[in-house]
Amino acid sequence: MIKVVTWNVNSINSRLERVKAFLERESPDFLCLQELKCSEDKYPLESITATGYHSAIFGQKAYNGVAILSKKPVEILFRNFDPDDDASRSITIRTPFGFDLINAYVPNGQAVGTEKYAYKLAWLKKAKKFVQQHWTPSDKLVFVGDFNIAPDDRDVYDPVAWKEHIHCSAGERTALNDLVSIGFIDSFRMHDQSSGVFSWWDYRELSFARNKGLRIDLIYATPLAAASCRSVRIDKDERRGDKPSDHAPVIATFDF
DNA sequence: ATGGCGAGACAATCTCGA
8 A cells, every 4th residue: 555645844844843753653655745945955854864764855945845755765757847937846756656746836826816826827737738748647647735726615614705715716726627637536535525624724713723724735646546546534633733734734545 | 804823034023825
């Protein structure tokens, strides 16, 4: 069984002890992290290596930054979708298990209609082009990350209040659907159709205690990969206790 | 309607996230 996890840690250095405990507890084959918030030289490589994990890192000072931690060494295929992008937002690897793995941190978008919103939509277009350039729908490909989009209203604690707000707008959902329509399946929805299951809760307003959250951390798989997906769950316990990230890990298992 | 919390950069308060 292969375990693939996506987790926006909101600073790898602030979350180091939690990440190490998570590796020990869950023993994932691939831990895809977003928002490292550090350059490669500030990444806690020795500490992670001491746990027995390899690190494929794509860092950036203060913002963004992604990494894939793996039990086995992996080949890095790409950093970013567009080599001209200056933000470190994706890393793609070839796994030794017959599938490729994309880990992405989709731009936040700030607010509908802003320059950052346009950047987000353009970035998603580039993501689609990138996937189409390098894979076909019959390949085994897993695409995980913080998508910063709640796919539908079941993924939003108050869909009326959030209507046409950032993360829920029709423009974002259309852009996401356009990417997904290449042939991606939302693995969580293969196993659970309920509403009110979230992966992110605001630090403010006791949002976690009130379950005021969004499901924006997603694990997409092409049909052949999805056919091997046995479970997807969200590790809400990671959102409890001292100094949590505002995101919880999403954990999928595959019997590749 | 606003801001509320947390992190980084930097050195008192900013920006940014979602």
